[in-house]
Amino acid sequence: MGRGKVQLKRIENPNARKVTFTKRRDSLLRKAFEFSLLCEVDVAAIIFSSSDEVYEYSTQDINQTISKYHRAKGTLNQSDQRSSTEFMMEELDNMKSTVRALEAKNKHLCGQDLLPLQLKELKKLEKELNTGLDRIRIRKRQVLSEHTCLLKEKIIVYIYSEGAQEKVTVEE
Template sequence: MGRGRVELKRIENKINRQVTFSKRRNGLLKKAYELSVLCDAEVALIIFSSRGKLYEFASTSTAETLERYQRCSFNPQETNAERETQSWYQEVSKLKAKYESLQRTQRHLLGEDLGPLSIKELQNLEKQLELALVQARQRKTQLMMEQMEDLRRKERQLGDMNKQLKIRVSLEMSTLEAEGQGMRGLPCPWNSGESAAGGGGFHLQLPPSQQVDTIEPQPVLQMGYHDYDIGEGSSAPRSMDLDNNFFQAWTL
């Protein structure tokens, strides 16, 4: 006959309870071992007796299994935040180490803190400095060539502008000369008068009342006029004689 169904409740008899615990514990440990071997599963079993005694089984490691259990059982958002925080912490640590390394390298390039360096490190530093010097000279030469080319281009532009200005000035001068020649060909009233009179200059025409027959030159230049004696038989008034005397002195 088969065994009857056991009622699941706390066993009141202390001895029976202890015997049942030992049997069931061994069976549970055996089943956990079989599950880990047959199914290639990661199994961790922890049992505490009523007296507080610990019984455990783990296919790999109980601590690793518990840590994995904690990662999977926590809130995914908290897990992501924790992972992100840890990632940032690692990144900060890497950047800090890199910054310190760059500072140390800079001091070495400036010739500082060379005491701890070995001969090989000093040789590598010397090669780096030589390479940097060559690159700096090449860059300097390139910049100088670019500046020279720029100056030559500006010189050519200024030369072209100068040529254009010369052409414009020559055109304007030729235009002005053509206009001047056209104005010389126009008839002038004073030119016709000269040709009619036969003289090369202007002549002062006095009214008949102011014409004098003969003008006697004075011995010295007189700025003004002299009092001349007017004869009794003269028909010209005294004011006209004074004007003639002033004109006579001015012509000298």
Template sequence: MGRGRVELKRIENKINRQVTFSKRRNGLLKKAYELSVLCDAEVGLIIFSSRDKLYEFGSVGVMKTLERYQRCCFNPQDNNNERETQSWYQEVSKLKAKFESLQRTQRHLLGEDLGPLSVKELHNLEKQLEGALTQARQRKTQIMIEQMEELRRKERELGDMNKHLKIKVSHELSTFDNEGQSYRAQLPCPWNSPGHNTTFPMQSNAMECQQEPILQMGYNQFVHGEGSSVQRNMIGESSIHGSWVL
């Protein structure tokens, strides 16, 4: 016959109770260890006997398991803040490491702190500098070409503007000459009359046309050109108050 089901209740016999405690304690500790190994679980076990003796087991340490238990169960908000703080701390650490690496690379490109570098690292640095120099020269050439094209465009614009101004000035001069000729043709001067000799200079004819009578005290002394038929008033030919003026 099979063994019957044992009723779970406190063992009254002190000796039997102690023996049962020892057997089942060892079995429980064994099961906890097997669970942590087989399932890769974090297991923590604490046992207090009736005589206040402590028995414990922790796969990663009982104190660490208790701290984790407290963070997860009693202070969830603090746990979230701690996780967020830890995440930010890791991010800051990564950025700081990257910043230091960039600073170190910049110093190497400037020719500083080259002592710790090996031959291979110096060769790679030389390649980087040559590549950067090539790109800088290409960019400089491109900018110079663009500036030359811009100057040529401005030169063409100024040339077109100059041609336009020349045509405009020529048109204005021709218009001014035509108006001057029309105006001279309308003047009532002797050279406009038929039969007038136009071989005389324009300036003298204009002066003759513009002469007007002048009131003058004393005597007039007219001087004509050589070969003129008009007599010249000589000194002493006119008298004032009946006496000759020398």
């Protein structure tokens, strides 16, 4: 035996209305959870009671979901746009200062624009350059050693091939 269809109209009895609200609210939030779980979608449900209590469910942070909704609809409010612009400007300023610092460091490594440097900074720069020079020398020795080994192998191959030709000539 099935339930009869409920007539949709305002429930006059305040106690019955509150009980119905609680049951339907819980049911709606449960359905939102099930929907997000079954379909792997982001869901947000916000319910305001008649006494201004707020009930919410969201698969992720409710503010993230609302921001995602605004971005999708292109309805970011002015304060969000302003804070986003301010954030981007801050990032741009940080990147510009990083580029300036790297350019100055590069000039110092090339021996340019050394006047503003103090003794401590000059010693640090000298140490960095010496370390780099040592690495360059080590790599240079490796390359020369590899090149020398290749030349020795070529000489040995050449000597053996010349020796084989001489034997052929002598036997004739």
